[in-house]
Amino acid sequence: MPTLKTSVLGIEFENPFLLASAPPTALVESIDKAFEMGWGGAVLKTITPDNLEMTETSPRYETMKSKGKVIGFQNIELLSHKTVQYWCDGIKYLKKKHPNKVIIASIMAPVERDAWQNLVQTLNDTPIDAYELNFSCPHGMPERNIGMAIGTSAEISILITSWVKSIANKPVFVKLTPNVTDITWIAKAVEKAGCDGFAAINTVQGFMGVNLDTLEPNLCIDGYSTYGGCSGEIVKPIGFKCVAQLRQCSDLPILGIGGITNWQDTAQYIALGSDAVQICTEVMINGYSIINNLKSGLLNYLETKGMENLKELKNIAIPKITSHEKLNKKNHLYPNIDNEKCGKCGKCVNICSESEYNALKKTESCIEVDKNVCAGCSLCSHVCPQNAITMRKV
Numbered sequence: 083m084p085t086l087k088t089s090v091l092g093i094e095f096e097n098p099f100l101l102a103s104a105p106p107t108a109l110v111e112s113i114d115k116a117f118e119m120g121w122g123g124a125v126l127k128t129i130t131p132d133n134l135e136m137t138e139t140s141p142r143y144e145t146m147k148s149k150g151k152v153i154g155f156q157n158i159e160l161l162s163h164k165t166v167q168y169w170c171d172g173i174k175y176l177k178k179k180h181p182n183k184v185i186i187a188s189i190m191a192p193v194e195r196d197a198w199q200n201l202v203q204t205l206n207d208t209p210i211d212a213y214e215l216n217f218s219c220p221h222g223m224p225e226r227n228i229g230m231a232i233g234t235s236a237e238i239s240i241l242i243t244s245w246v247k248s249i250a251n252k253p254v255f256v257k258l259t260p261n262v263t264d265i266t267w268i269a270k271a272v273e274k275a276g277c278d279g280f281a282a283i284n285t286v287q288g289f290m291g292v293n294l295d296t297l298e299p300n301l302c303i304d305g306y307s308t309y310g311g312c313s314g315e316i317v318k319p320i321g322f323k324c325v326a327q328l329r330q331c332s333d334l335p336i337l338g339i340g341g342i343t344n345w346q347d348t349a350q351y352i353a354l355g356s357d358a359v360q361i362c363t364e365v366m367i368n369g370y371s372i373i374n375n376l377k378s379g380l381l382n383y384l385e386t387k388g389m390e391n392l393k394e395l396k397n398i399a400i401p402k403i404t405s406h407e408k409l410n411k412k413n414h415l416y417p418n419i420d421n422e423k424c425g426k427c428g429k430c431v432n433i434c435s436e437s438e439y440n441a442l443k444k445t446e447s448c449i450e451v452d453k454n455v456c457a458g459c460s461l462c463s464h465v466c467p468q469n470a471i472t473m474r475k476v
């Protein structure tokens with residue numbers, strides 16, 4: 083029987099599912115409940131020095147839906163509203179009650195050595211398993227020269243990582259922002275400065291549009307808005323890319339984050355180099371109870387693949403990611419149309435003719451492919467409403 087148990091930097095995980103730093107980890111009693119329900123660990127809502135002011139807007143969330151389902155989320159929320167003392171007491175309480183659960187303290191402070199080191203000094207006396215440096219919040223904080231303002235500067239990221247590493251008595255993860263041209267640039271910098279692992283990604287900076295009736299922003303605070311952090315399914319490809327790029331540039335552990343809604347997403351994050359994962363938006367939409375399907379689905383998957391543990395899955399897809407230059411340009415595929423499934427609607431014919439090639443023709447009885455014209459791009463297979471087209475070698 084395979085196991086979901088894993089270890090990262092000597093920290094034992096009963097399963098790879100952590101709650102990401104966010105509203106589901108903003109209260110000790112909620113985290114207590116999540117642990118009872120089977121989560122492997124929690125990254126606490128980002129803790130800051132008590133004198134850092136945190137005044138929230140109302141509302142502060144907006145969603146993007148497809149057929150009634152939330153596929154994207156945007157927030158302009160700030161950090162933990164609780165004091166450092168609240169967290170110190172809470173961590174001790176949680177660890178005593180749940181010694182096998184992983185607790186990671188997410189922290190952020192102004193760019194001053196004392197501010198970061200005082201926070202770490204205080205948390206060093208608690209039984210946390212690791213630190214996560216939040217260099218990546220994309221709203222509110224950058225205006226105050228912290229959050230993503232840190233994680234988009236290699237120089238400042240190095241400075242803070244070395245301040246923390248010089249006194250931290252636990253491993254230090256750096257939570258990176260995807261809002262950069264190349265995430266490996268900052269990753270390599272903080273690795274040199276001594277960090278022990280990466281967490282990626284934090285939210286992707288975005289804007290949820292304009293209400294066409296009121297002509298005000300969709301996320302509207304008394305008539306105004308600001309750019310926020312997007313999360314949920316819409317950011318998953320960005321998370322996958324960032325994690326794979328981190329794995330290609332470093333051997334350090336990675337906590338994969340971004341758009342995870344099920345065990346399949348988790349398995350892919352692990353195949354792309356993650357050691358464990360963190361989830362926020364899906365928990366905010368559907369609650370802590372999603373953990374049951376996450377665990378059973380991933381365990382079944384390992385079993386069907388004949389794998390004994392997550393280490394066998396980790397990194398498995400990485401050798402398959404290369405440069406465009408090295409991809410086989412002679413691998414020409416053609417659409418194969420399943421005539422039983424095809425509804426003869428002609429959508430594929432129309433789209434092909436309007437998107438460069440005009441390689442498909444509708445006849446009385448079927449759709450024909452002109453192989454001399456078809457470029458094998460695969461667009462027809464993606465737009466077919468009946469899923470009747472597969473791409474094949476001839």
Ligand SMILES: Cc1cc2nc3c(=O)[nH]c(=O)nc-3n(C[C@H](O)[C@H](O)[C@H](O)COP(=O)(O)O)c2cc1C
Pocket residue numbers: 102103104105127128155156157159160161162188216219257283284285312313314315317339340341342360361362363364
């Ligand atoms: C409402 C909200 C609040 C968040 N607060 C924090 C935070 O305090 N610290 C932090 O590091 N990340 C924070 N995040 C980012 C999440 O931890 C996570 O990186 C991001 O949402 C992507 O994961 P997801 O797609 O599973 O939500 C927040 C996200 C949301 C939606």
